[in-house]
Amino acid sequence: MVHVRHREPPPAVDQLRLTDVLAALSDPLRVGLVRQLANGEERCFSEFNVPVAKSTLSHHLCTLRGAGLTDTRGEGTRSYVRLRREDIEARFPNLLDAVLDAADRDDVGNHVSVSSGPA
C-alpha cells in the first residue's frame, strides 16, 4: 500500500502497479466509493455519505489516489474526485469492469452513498 500526500500528483498510467490497485480495492468502503464513481461523474468530498469520520474518508480517498484509481481536483474549499477509468483500462484491460461487476453481485460497499449535490 503506497502512502501519498494529497498534493502529490497521482501515478502515471505506466506506473500503476497491480498489487497496489488490488490492495486499494480490498477494502469494502473504498470499493463503495469506486462504485459511486463508476458512472464517470465527478463527486465532491462532501457528497459522500459514509459511516466514518471525515478524516477517515480523506484517508481512504488518499489511498485510492495513491494507487492511481482516482484523481482529485481542488476548487475553492471543495475537493472533487473522479475515477481514472480509461487509465486503468489502458494499463489493466477488463480489470476494473470485472471488479465492478463482482462488486455489484456482492453488493460490496453498499454503506456508501452520495447526496444529490455538494452540501
Place this chain on the structure above:
Amino acid sequence: MVHVRHREPPPAVDQLRLTDVLAALSDPLRVGLVRQLANGEERCFSEFNVPVAKSTLSHHLCTLRGAGLTDTRGEGTRSYVRLRREDIEARFPNLLDAVLDAADRDDVGNHVSVSSGPA
C-alpha cells in the same frame, strides 16, 4: 483478510467474498503463486521455489485458501495445491483472467517458480 486453519474446508462458491479475494491477490508473492497454478496443474508445496521461509510460504498458501482461491489436498506427508479456477469464474466472471493478464504485463511475482516435481 480472513484467517483460516489449513484443516478447515475452504469457503463454498457462494461464500467467496470479493474483498477477501482482492486482499489475497494484493501481495506479489501470492500473485506469483497463483500464476504458477494458473495452468490448472496441481502443485506440491515443496515444488514452490520462493525467497521466504517455508513457514511463511505455508502462511501465504493458507491465506489463498482462506480467500477461496485455492484448495489443498494432503497426501502422505505432502500437500498439493490447486487453483479453484472454475469456482472463482462462476462467482466473479472474468476477474481472475483480468488479474492474471495484468500480472503477466506487470510480471508480478516473478520471484516465484516451481521445480519440475516434488523434491
Place this chain on the structure above:
DNA sequence: TAGCTTGTTCGATGTTCACCGAATATCGAA
C-alpha cells in the same frame, strides 16, 4: 478583518500483516 466552511494533517490507539526460527504433528521407511 473576522468568522465560517471545507478538507487535510497530526497524534494516538488497537488491529492486522509479513516474516522468521523453533517447536510440533504427521507420515513413510528402515
Place this chain on the structure above:
DNA sequence: TTCGATATTCGGTGAACATCGAACAAGCTA
C-alpha cells in the same frame, strides 16, 4: 519403534493499516 522428511503451528517482532478527534490550512463571505 526409531528416524528422517514434510508441512503446520506457535511465539515474537516490526511495519502498515483503519480509525478517531483535535488541530490546522485554505478559501469564501460578511
